[in-house]
Structures are given as structure tokens and as C-alpha cells.
Amino acid sequence: xxxxxxxxxxxxxxxxxxxxxERPGFFTRLMAQxxxxxxxxxxxxxRVSANEITGLEPGEVFVHRNIANVxxxxxxxxxxxIQFAVEHLKVEHIMVVGHYGxxxxxxxxxxxxxxxxxxxxxxxxxxxxxxxxxxxxxxxEQQEDVLCEINVIEQVGNVALSTVLQDAWERGQKITVHGWxxxxxxxxxxxxxxxxxxxxxxxxxxRAAIKQYPRSTDGGGASDADTTFDxxxxx
Ligand code: CO
Numbered sequence: 757x758x759x760x761x762x763x764x765x766x767x768x769x770x771x772x773x774x775x776x777x778e779r780p781g782f783f784t785r786l787m788a789q790x791x792x793x794x795x796x797x798x799x800x801x802x803r804v805s806a807n808e809i810t811g812l813e814p815g816e817v818f819v820h821r822n823i824a825n826v827x828x829x830x831x832x833x834x835x836x837x838i839q840f841a842v843e844h845l846k847v848e849h850i851m852v853v854g855h856y857g858x859x860x861x862x863x864x865x866x867x868x869x870x871x872x873x874x875x876x877x878x879x880x881x882x883x884x885x886x887x888x889x890x891x892x893x894x895x896x897e898q899q900e901d902v903l904c905e906i907n908v909i910e911q912v913g914n915v916a917l918s919t920v921l922q923d924a925w926e927r928g929q930k931i932t933v934h935g936w937x938x939x940x941x942x943x944x945x946x947x948x949x950x951x952x953x954x955x956x957x958x959x960x961x962x963r964a965a966i967k968q969y970p971r972s973t974d975g976g977g978a979s980d981a982d983t984t985f986d987x988x989x990x991x
Pocket of ligand 1: 799801824855859860
């Protein structure tokens with residue numbers, strides 16, 4: 757073993773000993789069952805760790821992460837994780853958490869080729885295209901922040917429209933999907949006010965959240981009535 761990974765084992769032994777010392781029986785209790793109330797869907801970025809940011813301990817948050825926190829309707833990895841969280845763990849809240857300064861969102865915005873992930877990030881390029889009237893007129897640094905936020909809102913919609921959430925709400929399960937964004941600059945989470953807690957409110961909540969970003973041609977915002985959730989185009 758090279759020295760670097762070796763130090764991680766040293767850290768691990770020290771951490772396990774400290775936990776057991778400070779809270780005797782911690783691991784035994786966790787071993788019996790995990791009962792997290794929260795599921796976190798976030799970016800793989802090493803600076804955005806679900807537990808540390810929220811002060812949650814092992815056993816308290818069920819996590820799915822990928823590049824740029826994308827939830828694709830046919831992604832069996834994400835869907836299986838969400839289904840397990842909803843149907844077996846019975847989490848009460850699912851948070852889709854993006855972050856400013858996301859390299860994946862930036863690559864999608866700028867059209868930078870980075871490799872295989874270009875195909876994954878195509879989902880975000882599609883969002884940039886769909887919402888171009890809300891994005892293209894902004895200064896470059898603001899475009900990136902807005903696309904980070906719009907990506908979160910869209911992924912909240914994708915979670916809410918998944919068969920897993922639709923079925924859960926249909927049988928009366930109490931579960932809310934939230935959209936947040938994390939600031940690398942200040943370490944703070946921001947709520948994007950796109951929380952959805954039943955099937956009936958999904959479209960209206962989505963529309964209201966997207967309308968927070970004015971179009972260049974809005975002329976006061978009166979022309980937003982034609983924004984539909986599932987049209988491919990935001991015109
Ligand atoms: Co990221």
C-alpha cells in the first residue's frame with residue numbers, strides 16, 4: 757500500500773475509536789438499522805459533502821451523487837437509489853443539491869469538451885437551450901449561477917415526475933422533494949423554493965420556480981403564461 761492511502765486507514769482507526777469513546781454503542785446501534793429521514797442527490801464534487809454541510813451523522817442521510825447532480829428518467833442507478841430510499845427507508849425529504857462553481861455545469865454552458873462526460877452533460881446543455889431566453893442575456897458569471905439553479909429546479913421536476921414519487925404520493929406517503937444550491941464561497945445552502953409534496957402541485961411549483969428568472973423579452977414579465985413544464989422549448 758502506498759503511503760497516501762495508508763494514512764486514510766490511520767485516520768479511520770482514530771475516528772472509529774473517538775466515536776466509540778465519545779458515544780459508546782454508536783456503531784452497534786447503526787448496525788442494527790439505518791433510518792435516515794433525508795435523501796441527498798448532489799454533485800460528485802469533492803467540496804460538497806452531504807453530511808458535513810448539513811451536520812448530519814452516519815445513518816442520517818442517504819446519498820446519491822453524480823456529475824452535476826442530474827436525474828435522468830432512464831438512469832437505473834439514480835432511480836434504484838431513489839426507490840430504495842422512498843419505499844424501503846421511507847425518507848421524508850429528498851433534496852436535489854447543486855452548487856455554484858460546478859465544473860459540469862460550466863462545461864455544459866461553455867460547450868467545453870471534456871470526454872465521455874460530454875454525453876452526460878448534454879442533459880444540461882439541453883436545459884441551457886430550453887431556457888436560453890432566461891440565460892443568454894445575462895453576464896457570463898451570472899449565466900453560470902443561473903444555469904446551476906435551473907438545473908436543480910429541472911432535476912427536482914424529474915424526481916417528482918418519476919414513477920417512484922408519483923406512486924408514493926398516490927398511496928399517500930408523506931414525502932417532499934426540495935431544490936437547494938450550495939455556495940462554495942461561503943459554505944451556505946440556499947433554498948430555491950421549488951419544494952414539491954404532492955403530484956397535483958408539481959407543474960405549478962415548477963413554473964413558479966422557473967419564472968424567478970426573467971426572460972430577456974419579458975417586458976415586465978407579462979409574457980410568461982405560455983411556459984409549460986414539458987414543452988421542449990421555453991419560448
Ligand atoms: Co459540480
